[in-house]
Amino acid sequence: DAGITQSPRHKVTETGTPVTLRCHQTENHRYMYWYRQDPGHGLRLIHYSYGVKDTDKGEVSDGYSVSRSKTEDFLLTLESATSSQTSVYFCAISEPGLAGIEQYFGPGTRLTVT
Amino acid sequence: GDSVTQMEGPVTLSEEAFLTINCTYTATGYPSLFWYVQYPGEGLQLLLKATKADDKGSNKGFEATYRKETTSFHLEKGSVQVSDSAVYFCALLGAAGNKLTFGGGTRVLVKP
Numbered sequence: 001d002a003g004i005t006q007s008p009r010h011k012v013t014e015t016g017t018p019v020t021l022r023c024h025q026t027e028n029h030r031y032m033y034w035y036r037q038d039p040g041h042g043l044r045l046i047h048y049s050y051g052v053k054d055t056d057k058g059e060v061s062d063g064y065s066v067s068r069s070k071t072e073d074f075l076l077t078l079e080s081a082t083s084s085q086t087s088v089y090f091c092a093i094s095e096p097g098l099a100g101i102e103q104y105f106g107p108g109t110r111l112t113v114t
Numbered sequence: 115g116d117s118v119t120q121m122e123g124p125v126t127l128s129e130e131a132f133l134t135i136n137c138t139y140t141a142t143g144y145p146s147l148f149w150y151v152q153y154p155g156e157g158l159q160l161l162l163k164a165t166k167a168d169d170k171g172s173n174k175g176f177e178a179t180y181r182k183e184t185t186s187f188h189l190e191k192g193s194v195q196v197s198d199s200a201v202y203f204c205a206l207l208g209a210a211g212n213k214l215t216f217g218g219g220t221r222v223l224v225k226p
Contacts, residue, residue, distance in 0.1 A: 101146055106157055
């Protein structure tokens with residue numbers, strides 16, 4: 001299994017509070033991704049990173065920000081959580097060309113915004 | 115933009131039945147195609163992949179063939195087991211090679 005951990009695994013927070021989710025990898029992969037999973041929508045890309053301090057938006061980036069100060073860590077921040085951000089969040093990593101084209105996924109973080 | 119459409123579930127089967135999950139895609143260029151599986155309470159695991167037309171991906175008794183003429187990548191298994199109960203996602207990696215586009219997922223329930 002790819003060495004990907006996510007923390008916390010479960011979180012309940014109130015509307016309007018800031019929340020930060022952490023993804024940590026031990027594979028030294030260049031690319032890291034944050035997705036959200038909602039019923040009927042599959043997984044949708046929020047943001048991704050292609051190197052330290054290099055990030056870009058995905059299809060559902062509004063209300064989210066990310067940071068990557070080290071290769072192994074990719075943080076997702078909800079500046080002011082809303083109920084529509086209740087979801088399961090997955091981190092993924094890849095190293096196109098070197099380790100194959102696959103993305104490897106973490107175990108997920110279940111976030112509930114009340 | 116890129117998109118993936120897969121059949122809605124849930125699909126309920128008896129053990130040893132034949133499973134097919136349809137997946138079609140829209141993409142520019144020549145995408146790579148994937149099936150991921152998600153077991154209850156877990157993250158996604160790569161099940162199989164195909165990187166060019168007519169390639170067949172296979173793993174754990176599952177197969178899918180990359181059909182460019184019909185823009186499809188249907189997943190099949192000849193004899194399912196209870197342990198195959200999961201959600202299956204079809205996905206494509208577009209021409210840029212760095213972002214996956216997922217279908218909505220198909221829940222499969224296999225009963226003994």
